[in-house]
Every structure is written in C-alpha cells, then in structure tokens.
Amino acid sequence: MTARLTWSDAATLIQRLGSVIGLALLFIALSIMSPDFLSAGNLLTVLRQVSINALIAFGMTFVILAGGIDLSVGAILALSGAIGAGLMAAGYSMWLAVAAALGLGALLGVVNGVLVSWGRVAPFIATLGTMTLIRGLTLVYTDGRPISVTNNAFALLGDGYVAHLIPIPVVLMFVVFAVFAFLLRGTVFGRHVIAIGGNEEASRLSGVRIAPMKLAIYGVSGLASAFAGIVLTSRLHSAQATAGAGYELDAIAAVVLGGTSLSGGRGWLFGTLIGALLIGFLNNGLNLLGVSSFYQLVVKGIVILIAVLLDRR
Amino acid sequence: MRKLALIVAASLLAACSQQGPGESSTASSSTAGGAPASGTPTIGLALSTQDNPFFVELKDGAQKAAKDANVSLVVVDAQNDPARQISSVEDLIQKRVSVILLNPTDSSALAGAVQSANRANIPVITLDRAVDGADVASHIASDNIAGGKMAADFLASKLNGKGNIIELQGVAGTSAARDRGKGFDDQIAKTPGLKIVAQQPANFDRAQGMSVSENLLQANSNVQAVFAQNDEMALGAVRALDGAKRGNVLIVGFDGTPAGKDAVQSGSMAATVAQQPGDIGRLGVETAKKLIDKQPVEKTIAVPLKLLTKDAP
Numbered sequence: 001m002t003a004r005l006t007w008s009d010a011a012t013l014i015q016r017l018g019s020v021i022g023l024a025l026l027f028i029a030l031s032i033m034s035p036d037f038l039s040a041g042n043l044l045t046v047l048r049q050v051s052i053n054a055l056i057a058f059g060m061t062f063v064i065l066a067g068g069i070d071l072s073v074g075a076i077l078a079l080s081g082a083i084g085a086g087l088m089a090a091g092y093s094m095w096l097a098v099a100a101a102l103g104l105g106a107l108l109g110v111v112n113g114v115l116v117s118w119g120r121v122a123p124f125i126a127t128l129g130t131m132t133l134i135r136g137l138t139l140v141y142t143d144g145r146p147i148s149v150t151n152n153a154f155a156l157l158g159d160g161y162v163a164h165l166i167p168i169p170v171v172l173m174f175v176v177f178a179v180f181a182f183l184l185r186g187t188v189f190g191r192h193v194i195a196i197g198g199n200e201e202a203s204r205l206s207g208v209r210i211a212p213m214k215l216a217i218y219g220v221s222g223l224a225s226a227f228a229g230i231v232l233t234s235r236l237h238s239a240q241a242t243a244g245a246g247y248e249l250d251a252i253a254a255v256v257l258g259g260t261s262l263s264g265g266r267g268w269l270f271g272t273l274i275g276a277l278l279i280g281f282l283n284n285g286l287n288l289l290g291v292s293s294f295y296q297l298v299v300k301g302i303v304i305l306i307a308v309l310l311d312r313r
Numbered sequence: 314m315r316k317l318a319l320i321v322a323a324s325l326l327a328a329c330s331q332q333g334p335g336e337s338s339t340a341s342s343s344t345a346g347g348a349p350a351s352g353t354p355t356i357g358l359a360l361s362t363q364d365n366p367f368f369v370e371l372k373d374g375a376q377k378a379a380k381d382a383n384v385s386l387v388v389v390d391a392q393n394d395p396a397r398q399i400s401s402v403e404d405l406i407q408k409r410v411s412v413i414l415l416n417p418t419d420s421s422a423l424a425g426a427v428q429s430a431n432r433a434n435i436p437v438i439t440l441d442r443a444v445d446g447a448d449v450a451s452h453i454a455s456d457n458i459a460g461g462k463m464a465a466d467f468l469a470s471k472l473n474g475k476g477n478i479i480e481l482q483g484v485a486g487t488s489a490a491r492d493r494g495k496g497f498d499d500q501i502a503k504t505p506g507l508k509i510v511a512q513q514p515a516n517f518d519r520a521q522g523m524s525v526s527e528n529l530l531q532a533n534s535n536v537q538a539v540f541a542q543n544d545e546m547a548l549g550a551v552r553a554l555d556g557a558k559r560g561n562v563l564i565v566g567f568d569g570t571p572a573g574k575d576a577v578q579s580g581s582m583a584a585t586v587a588q589q590p591g592d593i594g595r596l597g598v599e600t601a602k603k604l605i606d607k608q609p610v611e612k613t614i615a616v617p618l619k620l621l622t623k624d625a626p
Contacts, residue, residue, distance in 0.1 A: 045403045290388075
C-alpha cells in the first residue's frame, strides 16, 4: 500500500466495494420482500447452491486476471465427473476416482494452456475448441446416459453436513477459497498472474516465463472445474452427460460481478465469491418470490450488464 | 501447529453426516404437511423445462386448476439441468410450500431432493416421469397401456378386423415403450384377423423410424398399417412409405405433438394417441389439494389419452 491514494486506486476501491454494496442491498431487499429468505436454513441452502459455480469461478478468476478466458470449464466438469463416476461404477475406490478426475481436469486445463501459449491461439477460440472436443468425448464415454453412483461415502461430499449444520460443499468451497486466495496474494505465482494480465510484454521483459505460467494458470482452472464436477456428481448421485452446460457463462458472470476486470490485471478472489453469492441469492430470492423463470433470466442479464458497464472506467 | 490442524481435520471428519439442520428424525412434526401457519396454501411446481410445448401445457393446466381450487402455485423451471432443479426444489422447501409437484429432469438425479423434501415433511407428487430411489405421495402420468389399446382398436375398426401390421418400438427398457407396446400387442392378439408381422426398435427417433420402416417394408410387402410408439417414429414411417409409393398404408403415432397433429390433419398419418399434459398438471394440483386437506390419494394416477383423427381432432 502506498501512502497516497491514486485515482486508479480509488476507482478500484469503488469497483470492489460496488459488488459488496450490491450484495448487501440485494440481501436487505430480499429480507424485506420474502418472509422465507432470512433463515439459517435458507442461507445455508443458498451457500450450497452457490458452491459449484463458486468453485469454477475461483479457477476462472486466475485465467481472467491473466488476461485470458476459459470456456471449457463446464465441459471439463462434465468429463471429470463422468470419469470419476465411471471408475467407481467399475469398482475402483472413491479416492482413486476422485484423484483421477482431478488429475484429468488439471491435464485438460494444461492442454488449454499449451494451445494459448505455444500454439498462440486466442484463449476464446482455443477453449471454445476444447470445450466442443471435451463435450464430444463426454458423450462418447457416457453414451449419452447418466452414470449412477451408489457409493455412500462419495454421496457425503455433496449431500453431507459438518456438525449437522454446514453442508460439506460449503466447507469445500471455503477451503478452496482460502488456498486460492493464498496462492494469488501470498506467492510469486500469484503476483506473476496479475503481472501478465496487466502487461504481458512488460512482465516477459522483466523475467516472467510466460508459457509455463499459462500452463499452470489454465491448469488451476481445469483443476477447479474438475473439483466442482466431483461435488456435482456427488450431489446428483450420478454423472450426467450434459452436466455443466452453460456453467462457463455463470462462472464468468461471477468473476465480472465481483469486480475483476475482463481485460486482466485487476481483481480479487473475494470479489468472485461475492459475485457468485449475488447470482445465487438472486436465483433463490426470485424463486422464493415466485417470479417466473423467464423474468429471472431477464433480471440476471440486466445485473450482469450493469456490472460490465461499471467495469468500463 | 500441524497436530492442531490434524485434530481439527479429524473432528471435522467425525462430525460429517448425511443429516442437516432441522432434519433429525426427532424433529417436531407439528407442522405436518409443512403448511405455513396462515393464508392460502401454496403448492410448488418444479418443471423440467419450458422449451417443450408439452410441459408448457402441463403448467397451464396446473395454473388453471390452482386458480379454481383457490391455492397459490409457485412455478420453478430447471431448464433441463438436474442441478438447477435440485436447487429450485430446495428453494421450494425453504419457502415451506405445502406440497411439491415435481416433473423431474431425470429419474436418477432427483432422489436426494425428494428425500430432503420428505425430511422437511413436504410430500412430493411426481408428474410425467418417476423418480427412482425415493418415496413419493403419488405419481401422475399418462395411461400408456390404455393408449396402446386405443391405437389397436382404431386399426381394428379401420381395417375391418383383418390385416398385417408393423410396429416401431421406442427405446428398449423405458416405461413408455413397454406400456404402449403391451397395450397395443395384447389388444391386437384379441382380434384373430390382425397380425403384427414385424416389430423393431427405432428409439423414438424420426431418422431411425424411417430407416427401420424401409427395411421392414422391404421384408414384408403385404402390410396395411404401421403403429409407431411415438409421433417422431411415425413421421419417419411417413417418409419411408412416401419413398416406397405406398400411400395406402395407415400410420398411427403416439403423443399428439404439434408435428404429429399436423400430419393427422394433412392425412399423412391416420391418427395419433394424444397425451393430455394439461390434465396431468390439473390432476397434480387437485391431488396436492387432497393432501393438504388430509384426504387419501392414489399411489399412481393414470391420466387418460385421446385418439386424434382427421374427423375428430
């Protein structure tokens, strides 16, 4: 922190506070409008609903901070979940299945990184290609059918509670948040992510090795998506061939709503958590108020547009 | 420090369970039916999608019945995503609706959500599709056996009790294919002059309906009628018979989709056995009302079908 607050700092601060203020206002409004909103049960339910999107969005934050985008996250979620469920259905242990799914997710992310760095393909196009490819592979592997999971210990990951109160996906979400926040703020890797997003050429000239960094950044995103895939598979008691369709957009929306700049270099992980909560509370609140799902999409779109307009500076 | 972390982790693990807050088996059941304390009772309707006219009609039927019965109806829509449907069912539980009408996106993924509702003392009625592995108060769906019988009776009268028939079957193992086939086959067997000369699966698909019909027509030149277990396959058979210049063969489909009804009107199909989604929605609300009034309900309710022909649309 420098002693003098520059204009840029002030703008960043307003933007960051914007998402927090937005969430607070939404929270207050919903508490007044719906008698069912403000209860521990409902708030914990929303946190659990949010956890899948938040996990993906945490990984997406790294990619967007570094000036990229990852459209393949929903597809990686589906394939990792399917492979994990398939291994368990074939009689392998839960831990092996989870490890294989996480490893696969990270590997697929690294493939994205290779395409973007050494392949010099624009991230949007590269991950659009891998998204389609991975969706296809998921359909091939599952034959378009859901793969049921009967492992009770595995079901706890999505359905279970800690101390009869806090849903396990919520605990996992906060653990991943803590680890990723440390990675971003407390390590050289994190500083380099932000440096690349701020000015890739300058950071290359100052000695940051861009290509391996991008492999790692997209790898983190793939890993987070696979983790979300495991939790989702556990919640659904099955891996669905079409799971996670459109989740990339929800994750990007959470990152942007949280105040991270789509052009990279500026942002924070806490904002992404706030952004995911905003989307989650919006969905939950509109459902509690009995608003038609058609209007829900309209409202969500308007909220995202406002956030993007605020991002323009 | 590491020891402390281990202890914390171990106690967290030990505290993991499948039971959440307020879900313990000793929880008070004084709010039986989960009904809110005052006002008109609220029924929740969780739809799989509104992209398909079938489900929109189902919703319209439910809304009309809710108005007539003076109950309020909250509709949530999963947009065909099982994870979204679980979330919206949770929202309905938090809203403490009296009964949940569930039109599942998928038979395997929703079991957990139904169990959660049951733990919160909210009965669930499934519409159109069933849920595996969870208790529901009632299941309401079309009477497919009776529908198959209707198709057989129609052909028997049109062919004056004499003729050879080809049957196009749906996806093997689905309840729709099984019941429609059983109703049709059993009824045909009662008319000695009628004979099913060939039956093969075309998986509810129009393209497969065409190619399977082509093959069967090659093998069986003396055919007077085709019964397809859904309209899509029937429309495939229409193409095959057009190609073979066999305009005099009667084709009967199933479902009463808009395309099927059009084909009946234009005369390319002789009839379709139409489902009545509006009635499914209406019966859903009426059955839910009975549950609220503490009246007994049937475990399964079969909704009648309607034979549509050019003369009786």
